[in-house]
Amino acid sequence: xxxxxxxxxxxxxxxxxxxxxxxxxxxxxxxxxxxxxxxxxxxxxxxxxxxxxxxxxxxxxxxxxxxxxxxxxxxxxxxxxxxxxxxxxxxxxxxxxxxxxxxxxxxxxxxxxxxxx
Amino acid sequence: xxxxxxxxxxxxxxxxxxxxxxxxxxxxxxxxxxxxxxxxxxxxxxxxxxxxxxxxxxxxxxxxxxxxxxxxxxxxxxxxxxxxxxxxxxxxxxxxxxxxxxxxxxxxxxxxxx
Numbered sequence: 001x002x003x004x005x006x007x008x009x010x011x012x013x014x015x016x017x018x019x020x021x022x023x024x025x026x027x028x029x030x031x032x033x034x035x036x037x038x039x040x041x042x043x044x045x046x047x048x049x050x051x052x053x054x055x056x057x058x059x060x061x062x063x064x065x066x067x068x069x070x071x072x073x074x075x076x077x078x079x080x081x082x083x084x085x086x087x088x089x090x091x092x093x094x095x096x097x098x099x100x101x102x103x104x105x106x107x108x109x110x111x112x113x114x115x116x117x
Numbered sequence: 118x119x120x121x122x123x124x125x126x127x128x129x130x131x132x133x134x135x136x137x138x139x140x141x142x143x144x145x146x147x148x149x150x151x152x153x154x155x156x157x158x159x160x161x162x163x164x165x166x167x168x169x170x171x172x173x174x175x176x177x178x179x180x181x182x183x184x185x186x187x188x189x190x191x192x193x194x195x196x197x198x199x200x201x202x203x204x205x206x207x208x209x210x211x212x213x214x215x216x217x218x219x220x221x222x223x224x225x226x227x228x229x230x231x
Binding site for chain 2: 004031033035040041042043044045048056059091093095103104105106107108109110111
């Protein structure tokens with residue numbers, strides 16, 4: 001498909017476990033964003049990648065959260081020692097960053113719904 | 118599917134009528150604003166955007182109005198259809214933030230009554 005894909009679509013885990021959430025951006029998109037959406041809220045920024053590097057991780061809530069994008073395409077959001085408060089939908093978005101046009105549409109994936117029991 | 122926005126402000130509109138969704142944004146330094154539509158179980162979908170050097174922009178059946186003085190944004194949807202039922206979010210950003218990370222508003226659930 002041509003859109004952003006995320007796997008798994010649903011993840012149920014137990015408190016204290018480790019989880020990995022995967023994002024496949026649109027081919028050729030250099031910018032990648034992770035957001036978290038709690039029930040009844042708008043998405044909240046977590047981390048931004050430009051290429052392989054995390055250019056802004058100011059939205060990560062604590063050091064249990066980490067994300068990588070080793071080859072500048074697929075990204076993985078990793079959550080250690082999950083807590084019930086981590087339950088949310090985790091959204092990934094990607095965009096082009098061509099020179100000369102600073103505002104680029106972010107295309108969102110369908111999200112991964114994480115439930116921590 | 119995912120239930121998005123169970124406790125959001127709601128707006129119900131008769132099919133065929135026009136709807137207006139309002140949003141107050143937070144950062145006076147923001148200079149780019151976007152409206153997103155989110156259906157249950159899906160990610161946000163771009164509807165229309167506007168830059169701060171404009172106060173109005175029109176698309177197909179949608180119009181966005183920007184009032185920078187009071188930091189207010191609105192989305193007008195004309196001749197609403199059942200497929201317009203969704204949660205609508207405004208989002209703000211600025212290239213001067215260092216990247217284009219979006220700050221979303223709380224959202225409004227729009228229900229179109231057939």
